[in-house]
Amino acid sequence: MTGPVVVGLDGSPASVTAAWWAAREAADRRLPLLLLHSWTTQPLNVPVPQEALSKQRYGGQVLQRMEAELLHRHPDLTVTTELVSEPAAQALLDLGQTASLMVLGSRGHGSVAGFLLGSISLHVLGLARCPTVVVRTGDPTVPEGWQPPAEIRGDIVVGMQHNGPTIAPLLEFALTAAQLHGTRVLAVRALPVSSLVTHPHALTEPGDEAWQAEEHGRLAAELAPWREKFPDVELVPRVTRGAAAQVLLSASAHSRLTVVGRRRHPSHLAWKLGPVAHAALHHMPCPVAVVPHD
Template sequence: MTGPVVVGIDGSSTCTSAAWWAAREAAVRQVPLHLVHSWTTQPHGMPGGMEAEGQRRYGQDVLRQTATELLHRYAGLRLTTEMVAAPAAQDLLDRSRDAELLVLGSRAPGSAAGFLLGSTARHVVGLTRCPAVVVRRDDPTVEVGRGPAGAADRDEIVVGVPEPGPAADAVLEFAFTTADARGDVVRAVTAVRRFPGAPDDGDPRAGLAAALAPWQVKFPGVGVVERVAAGPADQVLLTSCARSRLLVVGRRPHPSHVAWELRPTVHAAVRHAPCPVAVVPHG
């Protein structure tokens, strides 16, 4: 059985954008959408000191209002809601074992005020078992309310492809599955570094083609654009996103659930990409 798309909401405009993106993705994938609110985790900017009963009422109102708006737009959507007492990050990580994907809200790219709403989303993106999609507030690719998304010309899923192997397979499976459901093109990107005296590690274009080959057979209806470019991986990926509806990057597993960090490419993608970013665990 396919798991649901799970999105954590807190009533903020940031999480509203994430909820609308998640609703459309669940509708396209034909899977359930599950809205979760942690009443013990205060939304960013909410005045402190609210009593427990008031926090619960607030959470119930947020869930009810969000569900009503989403069902008005996506009438056939299978939608459930749940209010939990567990901290938001821990609850979402627990759900990542069975979810199709998690969806999280983000502030504006490069915001100095904080990264991904602070520690909650950092923790989730760094440790989730399933892919996590980060959606920033007012993202032009996101359809909110009854109006259309503002970037209708975006029709590509950009994916950063490492060397052939389990890491490449994980991100390519997610990218091709998403593109197939949406009718988008996959732009597969590999970054290479060349410097004097560096050993020749083969033709990177041949390596990219080899990594793509089985997925092109499995998804023959998905168009593919290949790009191999020299430079740091984060810069190469960000310059490939002009027509991107979604950027897909991989994340290595962490040996510890206490000490972890996002590698620079993932960190840069989430902070600066002009579209939602899917972080796919692999290995």
């Protein structure tokens, strides 16, 4: 896609971290960056009077300051700004119709690695038509200003719950990002503990090993066409027994990005994030991409 990378910017530390991550991603993908601020949806701690003119002035200053800082670091980046009166969630969803990628910020849980998502972020994540990445405030891998990243994480991890066409958008997104950043992709599938009872070869320890080897081979076969499509990217299958959310969290402990899926919904009045996506969004230490699929 050639649409812009869109980031919701409200002036909070979380949104600033998201803007820096989005700028680097847009520069690497050679895409324009669009900074959006809704002056009717501002943080509660904004130190300005509640009059509309003051809120618009504050929003304009937030956009101008961020644009200048990003262009100082990425002079070749095309940056545009939009100051809108629509509620933030609706404005983001409208832009998401043609965006290549959307980026949101999230407050952390303090000393506990994780995200704190508000209603706006959850609404956008549940309905966006494009992949949406959530970045935790203060993520040490995000170079803000002229500060280099404090650490470099490795793999891009993608959750492979099911086979079939639903996995195609997730793998396409993960492999494209890996090719861009020169890293490998770890494709993770969890084997539920309950299937130990029903699988004919999983009742003994050797049988358990054979069962996992069989499932590993099945996953490797599913990934074979993608290896041909992305020959320069190392694509590693991993099959682990356990709850899907916990398996994915363990695999992503040192990843640079985790990719999960979410079904598209026909109505803007009804949406739902699955339990694995919810767990990833609230507990991953790294940015999380939610990719919609049919």
